[in-house]
Amino acid sequence: MxxxxxxxxxxxxxxxxxxxxxxxxxxxxxxxxxxxxxxxxxxxxxxxxxxxxxxxxxxxxxxxxxxxxxxxxxxxxxxxxxxxxxxxxxxxxxxxxxxxxxxxxxxxxxxxxxxxxxxxxxxxxxxxxxxxxxxxxxxxxxxxxSTVPDPEALTAKIIAPPNSLPALEIRDFFDRMGMPNRRYDPDSEVGHHVREQFPADVDYPLVWSMVRDPIAPRSVSDVARSIYGTPDAVSVPGVVDLAVIGAGPAGLAAAVYGASEGLSTVVLESGAIGGQAGTSSMIRNYLGFPRGISGMRLAQRARNQALRFGAQFFTGWPVLGLEAGAPHELITDGGRVRARSAVIAAGVRYRKLGVEPIEALVGSGVNYGAALTAARELEGRDVVVVGGGNSAGQAAVHLARFCRSVRLVVRRSGLEETMSSYLIGEISFTSRITVQTDARIVDGGGDPSLEWVCLEDQRTGERQTLPVAGLFLLLGAEPQTDWLPSSLARDDHGFVLTGRDVPQSAWDGGLPPPDLASTVPGIFAVGDIRAGSMKRVASASGEGASVVPLVHRWLADAPAVSTP
Structure with missing residues (x-):
């Protein structure tokens, strides 16, 4: 039943x-x-x-x-x-x-x-x-x-054909921003009504939002900008005290504590508020939430808290470059933000699987990350989740609410080294979830969307082909730091070095920088993008809070900057 x-x-x-x-x-x-x-x-x-x-x-x-x-x-x-x-x-x-x-x-x-x-x-x-x-x-x-496919009160309507990758990404953005939405077929009554508001040559998807005029976005950034504006469309002081790059748990904590302590604070986020944590369907071990809280709700509450203290958010604008100086300048396509100090909290992205037939189906049954919207579209189907961390475990539990079966594929021999005990227990209780260890994805295919994957047992080399409608890849952390100045030291994997991990050649008077400070004075790093971080929501939030006293100390001793 x-x-x-x-x-x-x-x-x-x-x-x-x-x-x-x-x-x-x-x-x-x-x-x-x-x-x-x-x-x-x-x-x-x-x-x-x-x-x-x-x-x-x-x-x-x-x-x-x-x-x-x-x-x-x-x-x-x-x-x-x-x-x-x-x-x-x-x-x-x-x-x-x-x-x-x-x-x-x-x-x-x-x-x-x-x-x-x-x-x-x-x-x-x-x-x-x-x-x-x-x-x-x-x-x-x-x-x-928040998990039902057809919410009663809608913030946005997306007009697009089924299996539209841009539409799926836009729906996922709205879900992670806590904005109820629904997709409509172009031939539906709603589809025809929204279509009438556009020229005939405009392609799908089309987005109607209760807070803005209808748009025909080509990316999630277009949607975010239409709702939240651009840096040069909002009044930003000439030079702010603190610029935060990234609005995951670490960046949100830095924004809350920075703004609450009187720093003029600006947050720039390229995607949805919450980062990877925002895709977690339920975090049960976060301090102060005995019944658990979804990553989306935690992120939106933190954003609202930061807004209440005066922080400004610009969503949908990736930072393309950072020019260190006095002040530092953050470069986006929509303008520049000048700041006396900067906290890098841009997080990480999931590593690519690297199996070409699978990569060709991203957006057509294959998803990097939890993609909570896709879960609702796969009701009654069979899916595979790849990964052994908490994010993978939370995705599997959430998918089991909708899907007929969920196979959790792990390269290690077990989950104990990488996943919290409470999640392992929940997975073992959920009859729809099967855990397959010592295995990896080696092939897959389908037309026009994913229909099967091939698993290889790493111990025996034996291969098994499974019919599946969805594949969710949560493969570990990979930083995106090529936009940072060369003077900011990173490790061999691209993670930002801070504190004692900074090369001794960059120490001042034989002393390392403070724990969360980088090799560039006035620039700090927190959360998953920092080398040696714990890759947990609570630790990222703690780093975001802990960096603010260091920012205060830097600002107190930093030279004055000129304003135009």
């Missing part, structure tokens, strides 16, 4: 299923505030709930949330969740325990949350206006809403 999404009934609201033998009425009364937007269905047992689920699935009604008592009369709650997850893998799952059982049941159940068997463990409210409880519920509903 699987849940249809694209074919959901337009005349039915999404459903919330409440399950408790003793507290069904109380749960229904507590959830009545959601009745305007969701159908509420109550059941008193695992069997009764399963029957309700079957009826909803048959009717094409999406199920957003299962909320169940910690004890059911006819099944252990985790076994019940496993059954319901198999029926509706996209739904969120929460255990609601009454006060007399909340503490006693917790030790045996909380381990299940760590392995992804459910999403939250909550206390049944004992009175009205338990907003802490409802904050958790609305968070889960919001997470569910």
């Amino acid at each position: 699987s849940q249809p999404t694209s074919g959901a009934r337009p005349d039915r609201r999404p459903a919330i299923v409440l399950v408790s033998a003793e507290y069904s009425d109380r749960m229904m009364a507590e959830f009545c505030r959601y009745e305007r937007d969701y159908e509420l269905h109550a059941a008193r047992s695992h069997a009764e709930a399963s029957a309700v689920i079957g009826e909803l699935v048959a009717a094409g009604v999406p199920i957003a949330l299962f909320a169940a008592d910690s004890r059911l009369p006819d099944a252990p709650i985790l076994a019940a969740f496993a059954d319901w997850r198999a029926a509706v893998p996209t739904s969120r799952r929460v255990i609601i325990a009454p006060v007399e059982r909340f503490t006693g049941d917790a030790p045996g159940l909380r381990i299940g949350m760590a392995t992804g068997k459910y999403d939250a463990y909550l206390l049944l409210p004992r009175g009205p206006r338990d907003e802490e409880f409802h904050h958790a519920i609305t968070d889960l509903l919001s997470d569910w809403g």
Whole structure:
């Protein structure tokens, strides 16, 4: 039994299923505030709930949330969740325990949350206006809403034929920016309406946005610029205190702490806010978010926080060059930004697989990175994820919500060296995911999109051909630093050297630069682009915060700069 999404009934609201033998009425009364937007269905047992689920699935009604008592009369709650997850893998799952059982049941159940068997463990409210409880519920509903193929409230409409690579990249950008969107066929009613606003010779994709006039973009940068403007279209002071290149976790942290401490701060990002971390469907081990948080939501909250303190963001403008001096100048196609100090937080890109037939299908079933938009397009299909890091693990878990099967291919003999324990546990629990170690992709093909891949066992040389509709490649870090000045030292792989890793010939008076400082005074590096970084979201955020005191110290001692 699987849940249809694209074919959901337009005349039915999404459903919330409440399950408790003793507290069904109380749960229904507590959830009545959601009745305007969701159908509420109550059941008193695992069997009764399963029957309700079957009826909803048959009717094409999406199920957003299962909320169940910690004890059911006819099944252990985790076994019940496993059954319901198999029926509706996209739904969120929460255990609601009454006060007399909340503490006693917790030790045996909380381990299940760590392995992804459910999403939250909550206390049944004992009175009205338990907003802490409802904050958790609305968070889960919001997470569910961000993954449905057809959101109700749209920020953007993309008109393009199926399998359009530019359209897929634009949708992925909107998803990572937290902007609900939908693709429409050119022959649809919406497609015809938007098409009428363009000359006949303009090609697809076309983008209608509620915040700008319709455009016919040729790249994601065109979309970003149409929404967020250009450096020379926005008032930027002659010389800012701090320019941050890149808006992943490290750059966002530098922007928040720099702007909050009174530095005039500008952030330039070539793509979507959040960097690679922005594609993570759920980060469960980030400090302060016990129920986890998606990379997109973490990034957008950090961006809003930086904006509140006065930071300025320019999205869709890659920095093409950096001229070191007093001040430093950041060069983009849209203008120059002059800054007394600069923090390089541009992150890294995934390494290429290097298998020519696979490279030829990028955008047609083959994706570098998690490509969360593509996941929704592959509902009920078989896919392969290549990579052994946390990003690959998170992608596999997310894809398993939609795809019939997910094969995680790893070159190493196991996941323990490169992946967090909580993710390994969640993967082992997810029946749709198969882990294949000591293997690599050696071939693939399809017309017009990916139809098969060939795996090679690195121990035996044996090859296996699998029919697949999607391939997601998360192959490790490769910095893009050719735009940096030659005076800024990098290691043999192109990562920026800082602190004690800087060549001793560049030390001052026998002393190395501060930990995050580069060989160029006033230029710092944080996050994945820095040599020796940990390649984790939390460590990148920590470096972004830690670099601001170093910037302050530099600015205090730096010579004054002239302004035009």
